Amino acid sequence: MKTIAVTDPDDPRIEHFRDVQERDIVGRGGFIAEGKVVIDHLLASPRFAATSLLVARSRIAGVQERFAEFPQLGQQIPVYVAEQAVMDRIAGFAIHRGVLAHGQRLSEQAPLELGDGPILVAAGISNHDNMGSLFRNAAAFGVSAVLLDDTSCDPLYRKALRVSVGTVLSVPFFRAGNVRDIFDILSNAGFQCVALSPGGTVHLDEWQPADRVAVFFGSEGQGLPQYLLQSIDTLTIAMAPGLDSLNVSAAASITLHHIYTSKRP
Template sequence: MTRPVTAISDPDDDRIAPFKAIRERDLVGRSGRFIAEGTVVLRVLAEAHAEEERFVADRILVLENRLKGVADILDRFPQDVPVYSCTSAVLNAIAGFDMHRGVLALGRIAHAPDFSALIADLPGNALVVVCVGLSNHDNAGSVFRNATIFGADAVLLDRTSCDPLYRKAIRVSVGSVLKMPWHRGGEASELLFTLRDAGFDVITLSPSGKTPLNALKPAQRRTALVLGTEGEGLPEDILSAFQPVRIPQSGKLDSLNVATAAGIALFQIATASGRIV
């Protein structure tokens, strides 16, 4: 490794204060900052930082016995991003639980995304995923992962959906929250009418939908796939305004997990249209 690393021995050292009580801070939010955890996510953050388009690293903390293993990733960050190391005793003392991964970065939003610009930048055959009231961070991460795997161009979340910059959402997304263009905010119906005006076929996913997913005609233009809240699903006004599609099911259980449903629908849309082969 070609960069300096500062060893920290005092859990109360101010330089590593942002990593303190990670779980509790996750809950209250970090106002424009986030925790990237694990080597895979750190690698994605390094790529994002190099582009400086949206996310950058503020500082990095690595267990001393993990330093060698992530040296190539650390070398990809500019020299002005401080890298600290500590023992597992110090890390467990500050993080508040056993941090087996031992690779943490504090990230920062460098440029807040502009909704209109994001929509304007989408390609003519765009595929976007819209989350309405998605409340579980694991599901949010999985939706991003599946959206990335099936080549979606963006993820939009209404204002009632959870923040995908939550530590666990980023981790479950395998870092794709830091790569995929996305925007969170606004009323669901407002988002969907904007998409319709921008040339999107808006498809809502619901067990009550009339059209089975496998009978869905490939879109002639742009496609928006809309997912509802865990359990409750999408509200009636949205289902009546936009084509509801159902995933055929045996009826032996209530319904699919929302992120799995998203994966299945994205697979079907992406393969039926030839977007993914």
């Protein structure tokens, strides 16, 4: 794999990687993928493309071996190599994984595709760790698409991507308006819509999901809007006394696992 040496942190060729904290990459175009596992998903994605890589010199041997199946690296996609100290100065923090990629969408958001698997709806999810975990759960349990309301954070933030172990780049996701819009879209498409709530009226272990099902998850503070909770079936997860709720990603993993196992042959 052909590489390009970078010795100056101010080299204009690596502008995309400069100061890549989440607040700094917004508005600059594209996104940053961190770590070999995440970059695996980026290189294999039909919806996103890598534009360049920045690798610590001490990690280049492992990267070459890992990415040998992607001949475009070093050819159409430049691979920059820097000493660790230079790389850290470029990025603005210590890059422990030693490899970054800049990626971009191949096109504007595609038309909404719901597929036949379960749909996960993320409403008001503003924490990047939770967003990444939701996508990892979605990938593990066969979710066909994630729908985001217009108040949820961007799954393409570096931290959300890292927590998702790259599954943000493999599970289709769509911005679909506010919660009411999403509910209308899914209901009209014939989906059974349910929501997780501490005050749910149906115990999860007694619930049988329909063939096409969409599950709404809200933020841990505000939760889902009351008008939605009054319009659809609400599920609750049995737990020991003393707590009334779980972290949203934990609740999603339990719920999606229930759906997944109920549909297995």
